[in-house]
Amino acid sequence: MSMMSLGSARDGAVVRFARRGAVRAGVLTAALAALVCATAPTATGAPTESPSSPPVSVRADVPAGVTAGVAVFDRHTGAFTEQLNTAAQFRSASVVKLLIALDLLWNRGPDALPAADRSRVDNMLRGSDDAAASTFWANNGSGAIVDRMVTRLGLTDTARPPATHPGYWGYTALSARDTVKIYRYLLDAAPAAVRDYVLGNLRQSTRCATDGYDQHFGIAGSFNRPWAVKQGWSGFSSGGCTATTAAAAGPAGSAARTAAGAEAVDLARPALHTTGVVGAGDRSIVAVFTLHPAATPYGKAYTDVGRLTRSLNVPGASQPAGTWIGTWGSGVRVRTQAATTSGAVTTLPAGVEVLVGCQTRGQQVSVPPYTNDWWARLPQYGGYMTNIYLSVPENRIPGVPVC
Known part of the structure; x- marks a missing residue:
């Protein structure tokens, strides 16, 4: 298999040539089903595990090789609609920025x-800025931030980073059920000014984070607005938005891939988490934590988390x-018009799944031995990509309307 760089006439992509059928084959997702215990709210409204509760059937489609912790809480009924490994501890990556902000x-x-x-x-919550998080972490007591918030919110699975990595705020342990508690505090107990400020920033989540990662996976890609999200990622080398951006070094970036011995929380496998609130009146709280096999590309993890999130009852x-x-x-670039001469909106994570709304004819693109003048409209990006990079055998996508 060879690789070559293409100029602007070929939409600036670096492509890997392989047999057409292999390159354009769809990715199959293996689904797992499970039964877990429901949770019941305590007198203070914080959900706790209740072994006497009736079992709830989990709909979450977890891709093969992925470890997941999932919780979906319906604020209208006060009950969970999805629960899978809710108490399992994951390294939080940037989700801990919620606790840093609330502290x-x-x-x-x-x-x-x-x-x-x-x-x-603002930058930390909208663009998941690591420098901002590191400043607050250093100035406000580092792990003591987590200790304080554990006590204040009654968190049961959350813990400061291991003693071997005290400066790595992204190594804070966090579970799906504790994340639901954090959002429930923010929505139902926090002062109105704090609630509106934090959620207002999360509603303005930027597609491209400050480290060059496309952070509109999971909740942001699966559901129409209104939503507010805080995402997390760790252990990937490149994440879209720019073709060459590497993960930032330090607590949340590639340096954070070093395992710390026999710690309870996995610090090695790539992690991708989507958390937030969805629907009118912020009806549902969603927390999806995932770990992926070593060396999983960001686009593959992004796609798997999207499929898992779309399978949930929210x-x-x-x-x-x-x-x-x-x-x-x-x-592969998304452009403002159906032509390589138009401006670039963003760059896709390699191999990611995209939502196509319609297709239109535009500038002919040539990637020998392929030529195609059809372009796909991607409504979530507000732009177009050439159909040549879609995993379909035809130039025109069957069943997709013309714009």
Whole structure:
């Protein structure tokens, strides 16, 4: 198998040539079913495991090789609609930024923050900025931040990073059920100013994080707005938005892939998490934590988390219209118009699955031995990609309408 770089006439992608059938084959997802115990709210409203509760059938489709912890809580009924390994501890990656922000805002409103700190919080919650998180972590006691929030929110599975890695805030242990508790506090108990400020930032989550990773996977890609998300990723070398961006070094980046002996929390396998609230009135809280086999490409993990999230019973959520189709190649650009001469909106994570709304004829693109003048409209990106990089055998996608 060989690899070559293509110029702008070939949409600036680096493609891997293989047999057509292998390159354009669809990715099959293996589904697992499980039975778990339901949870019941305590007198304070914090959900706890209840072994006497009736079993709940889990619909979550977990891809082969993926370890997942899933919780979906319906705030209208006060009950969980999905539970899978809810108490399992995962390294939090950037999801811990929720706790960092809430600790900073404890007993004071956002208006009391210095302008520099408020700007850091905005960047940390919208663009998942690591530098901002590291500043707050160092200035506010590092692991003591986690200890304080565990006590304040009654968290049961959350713990500071291991003693071997005290500066790695992304190594904070977190579970799906504790993440639901965090959002329940934010929605139902936090001062209104704090709630509106934090959720307002999460509703403005940028597609491209400050480290160059496409962070609109899972909840953000699976459901129509309104939603608010805080995502997490760790252990990947490149994540879309730019073709060459590597993971940032330090607590949340590639350096965080070093395992710390026989720790209870897996620090080695690539992690990808999607958490947030979905639907009118923030009806559902969703927490999906996943670990993937070593060396899993970001686009593959992104696709697997998307499929898992779309399989969940999320009351109040609606899924966008269109057809999900796999892609091939890396450095594939989404453009403002159906032509390589138009501006680039973003770069897709290599091999990621995309939602196609419609297709249109545009500039002819040639990637020998293939030539195609059909372009797919990607509504979630607000742009077009050439059909040549879609994993379908025909130039025109069967069953997809013309724009």
